[in-house]
Amino acid sequence: MVSQRGADVTPFIAMDVLERANELDDVIHLEVGEPDFAPPDRVIETAVDSLRSGNTNYTAARGKPELRRAIAAHYDREYGVDVDPNRVVITPGTSPGLLLTMAALVDPGEEVVLTDPHYACYPNFVRMVEGRVRTVPLRASEGFQPRIADFEAAVSDDTRALLLNSPANPTGAVMDGETLAGLADVAAAHDATPVVDEVYHGLSYDVAEHTMLEYTDDAFVLNGFSKRFAMTGWRLGWVIVPPDYVDVVNRLAQNLLICAPNFVQDAGVAALETPPERLAEIRTTYRERRDLLVDAVEAWGLDLGYTPQGAYYLLADVSDLPGDALDVADLFLDAGVAVTPGVDFGDEAADYLRFSYATDADAIETAIERIDRVLATVERR
Ligand SMILES: Cc1ncc(COP(=O)(O)O)c(C=O)c1O
Structure with a gap:
């Protein structure tokens, strides 16, 4: 059954x-x-070279140190944010990163607040850990931007996480820094944790992009190579994990995922060097x-x-x-x-x-x- x-x-x-x-x-x-x-030619060449030189076995569950360092350097270069490479966990795509995050964070019956509209798969991730979904409506007339007051009204002592996405699927809305900071404050006031899916970062038009890590270290920030580097089928992503959760996320990755593909991780380093x-x-x-x-x-x-x-x-x-x-x-x-x-x-x-x-x-x-x-x-x- x-x-x-x-x-x-x-x-x-x-x-x-x-x-x-x-x-x-x-x-x-x-x-x-x-x-x-x-994907850029150099990314393909790097993957092929890596394969030929025998990088076909498992890596550490949290990923290869070179890639984790390259991702930390990416945050410094793009946003001026200092990220300890120890907080970077490599995953086979953003989606498995979200599964690890939900498993590390949410107990059965706890609430996860998301916007409506939201990425179609989010409620199913919450269901997998037997969490409860609570939604906050967004309006086209407001550019599908979240209202901080609506989040304040939706968040309660049962709320464990705010699951956010910017730039957003399906609206294409991009949150500004003030909104991200406001949402981080709402979460902190209720002992909830922001979980921010930044997989479309790099694809914003005429507006500045901000990562949640500019406003708090107490957030899970998810990203991957699928969109910015057009590497959907390569299955490579990462999660920046709050310091207190590094150990549990690593144990979950060891058990549930083993690791992201070895030679694809080398290609990820090359992708981050794209001019x-x-x-x-x-x-x-x-x-x-x-x-x-x-x-x-x-x-x-x-x-x-x-x-x-x-x-x-x-x-x-x-x-x-x-x-x-x-x-x-x-x-x-x-x-x-x-x-x-x-x-x-x-x-x-x-x-x-x-x-x-x-x-x-x-x-x-x-x-x-x-x-x-x-x-x-x-x-x-
Ligand atoms: C908002 C959002 N998050 C995550 C994903 C999946 O990303 P990945 O290929 O890194 O698992 C998608 C794919 O469409 C998406 O739109």
Whole structure:
């Protein structure tokens, strides 16, 4: 018999849409969150060299010292923050890092506060450790930025963690330093711990990025190579762990994960040495695609209500179109464009569709033309 914990796990609808879209011919994929760039050549060469020189065995569970030092140096370079390499734990991606974090932090029945909308998988991580999810609504008219007062009202003595994400999936919102500092204060006042998923750091447009580590050391900060370095299938990430949790997270990593792939960790060191000009070029490309889609959504007469500033997503309200957002997603799929229904990301997003612009500009332009055509045929409410 399937466990209750397993039975309660909800599907990741974006993946379901991808499966259906793959059965159709000639579909443009605006549903997936996977960068269409290749990792830098030097990263590939480093992985191959490392493989050839025999780095195919286990490493220490917390990861290779060279990579942990390189990550600590990355925080100094990017944000001017001093991170002790002993607090860096390497994981096979950000997602396993989140699993370790939840296991180290949350007891059954304790609350984890997240925003709504939120990354689709977060509630399932909380369920895995039998925690309880409490959500704080975000509003498009406020750029999907958290209100500190709403968090203050939601946090209680039962709250163990605030699970935050910036730049955010699915909204593309980027939190400023004042908001992060305010959320750190709310957490500290209630003996709760911020858990901040920074996997989209490096992909922000026209705004400064801040890590939670600028405001507190009492936070779990998660990141990885999937997005910034377009290394989704390599499975490499890290967690910066509060000093008191280093030992438990290491024991959990030893037992649950063993380690991240050895030669991929060497490639991670090379990725962190990517020249800033290469990343700036990628950012410019994403920004141009974002502008294309933002203009299109406005031309469709849909209410965007904000400018997404990071990651490669935007969330558009489609409640003016006939049917619910699932119907609109089906309509677009029939027209040859796959998008993700907002319900994947929480009740507050049920009237929305998420568009990803991790696809080249030509494909985005074709998708826009297809949606132009289909919208010309439907009655508005
Ligand atoms: C907010 C967020 N966190 C984590 C992940 C997964 O990252 P990783 O590939 O490092 O496990 C994703 C993937 O889409 C994401 O959107």
